[in-house]
Amino acid sequence: MKIRMAEKWEEIDALLKMSLNSSSLAVTPSSSTSESRPLRYTSIFDCKEKAVSQEDIGYGSCRQVNEFEKLNRIGEGTYGIVYRARDTVSNEIVALKKVRIDEKQSSAAGISESALREITILKRVKHDNVVHLKEIAVSKDIKGMFLVMEYCEQDLATLLDHLQVPFMVAEVKCILIQLLTATAYLHENFIIHRDLKVSNLLLTAGGILKVADFGLARIFGEENMRMTPRVVTLWYRCPELLLGSTTQTPGVDIWAIGCILGELLLHRPLLPGKTEIEQMDKIIQLLGTPTTKIWPAINELPALKSFDLKPQPFNNIKVVFENVSPTGCELLNLLFTYDPSKRLSAAIAAKHPYFTESPLPCDPSVMPSYPQIRNSRKRKSTNVSTVTVS
Numbered sequence: 001m002k003i004r005m006a007e008k009w010e011e012i013d014a015l016l017k018m019s020l021n022s023s024s025l026a027v028t029p030s031s032s033t034s035e036s037r038p039l040r041y042t043s044i045f046d047c048k049e050k051a052v053s054q055e056d057i058g059y060g061s062c063r064q065v066n067e068f069e070k071l072n073r074i075g076e077g078t079y080g081i082v083y084r085a086r087d088t089v090s091n092e093i094v095a096l097k098k099v100r101i102d103e104k105q106s107s108a109a110g111i112s113e114s115a116l117r118e119i120t121i122l123k124r125v126k127h128d129n130v131v132h133l134k135e136i137a138v139s140k141d142i143k144g145m146f147l148v149m150e151y152c153e154q155d156l157a158t159l160l161d162h163l164q165v166p167f168m169v170a171e172v173k174c175i176l177i178q179l180l181t182a183t184a185y186l187h188e189n190f191i192i193h194r195d196l197k198v199s200n201l202l203l204t205a206g207g208i209l210k211v212a213d214f215g216l217a218r219i220f221g222e223e224n225m226r227m228t229p230r231v232v233t234l235w236y237r238c239p240e241l242l243l244g245s246t247t248q249t250p251g252v253d254i255w256a257i258g259c260i261l262g263e264l265l266l267h268r269p270l271l272p273g274k275t276e277i278e279q280m281d282k283i284i285q286l287l288g289t290p291t292t293k294i295w296p297a298i299n300e301l302p303a304l305k306s307f308d309l310k311p312q313p314f315n316n317i318k319v320v321f322e323n324v325s326p327t328g329c330e331l332l333n334l335l336f337t338y339d340p341s342k343r344l345s346a347a348i349a350a351k352h353p354y355f356t357e358s359p360l361p362c363d364p365s366v367m368p369s370y371p372q373i374r375n376s377r378k379r380k381s382t383n384v385s386t387v388t389v390s
């Protein structure tokens with residue numbers, strides 16, 4: 001068994017190393033931010049951040065999961081179950097995300113591609129507003145692998161479902177500015193999240209927002225990098241993906257952030273389409289029909305002919321968001337720019353005057369916190385994602 005374990009983890013380790021060294025993922029960090037740092041592969045065997053060689057410790061420094069006491073189940077996503085747990089060594093409360101191991105998986109050792117992605121990306125990012133992967137724990141047998149993450153008290157989807165009144169504008173701004181800061185950091189480091197939505201935004205007890213769930217994230221920058229258009233949960237999916245674009249830009253995250261801002265302001269999902277056609281219709285209802293004048297490349301999108309774009313000449317942002325200031329409506333329109341090449345960047349959006357006009361973003365420490373609703377139901381939108389990993 002020991003030998004099988006060693007082989008298995010070495011196999012995963014080699015795969016991670018290969019994926020990060022391959023040309024499609026070879027990137028150089030941006031030098032435009034002080035937070036940028038070399039994106040370097042660190043071995044899965046380095047998972048406790050201290051420099052211990054594999055030889056020193058046998059099968060890597062990963063601790064066994066039985067050093068964590070599972071307290072309760074806090075979430076279940078497409079790719080694994082998430083538990084609240086106590087580290088019996090440090091007494092710290094952590095989140096344990098179990099990675100499904102399926103021997104039938106095509107990737108190494110039965111670990112899904114999305115889990116490998118999540119690990120490789122989370123190990124290279126370090127930002128206050130991105131969930132921190134502390135280490136990887138393993139079960140005694142070969143069946144379990146767990147991401148040990150900092151614990152966050154709630155996710156925004158559950159919070160939204162339970163709040164009787166909408167967030168105050170100052171609270172919306174507090175959340176959004178943190179989300180934009182995190183996204184700017186990711187984009188500066190060539191990472192597109194590709195699944196931003198309220199259930200993937202976590203809040204700590206101190207109101208700090210943490211972007212989570214990097215199972216669909218990708219490194220971008222390579223010319224003509226083709227990606228499947230069927231990523232991003234439908235309600236948050238941008239028009240270029242709906243229309244079949246395979247070249248994805250950071251703009252897919254920016255569009256999703258527009259949907260999140262809309263949802264926070266309205267206290268309901270902004271564009272809850274049930275099918276791709278309905279999704280596109282809802283976008284057109286809100287923003288008007290896109291034309292080649294505002295989006296010259298639209299005619300080149302492969303799936304355009306499958307859609308019958310209804311003529312709708314009006315932009316209804318001000319109607320739908322009647323209680324939102326003109327500056328707020330302007331920010332929404334910029335986030336919802338049809339042409340992805342003209343869509344606002346996260347870094348520029350974070351400097352938009354909406355955040356400096358009254359009411360100002362509140363301090364995270366005064367964000368509402370309801371630990372008692374932590375284990376309540378998860379919204380159905382999560383199931384609408386129909387994602388394909390590529």
Ligand SMILES: Nc1ncnc2c1ncn2[C@@H]1O[C@H](COP(=O)(O)OP(=O)(O)OP(=O)(O)O)[C@@H](O)[C@H]1O
Binds near residue numbers: 082131149202215
């Ligand atoms: N670090 C954490 N702290 C607290 N709760 C968490 C943490 N990570 C995840 N969760 C909870 O578990 C849920 C599922 O986690 P996550 O989104 O990472 O899993 P997934 O399988 O990738 O989900 P999805 O189906 O949305 O892709 C989250 O919505 C959140 O409620």
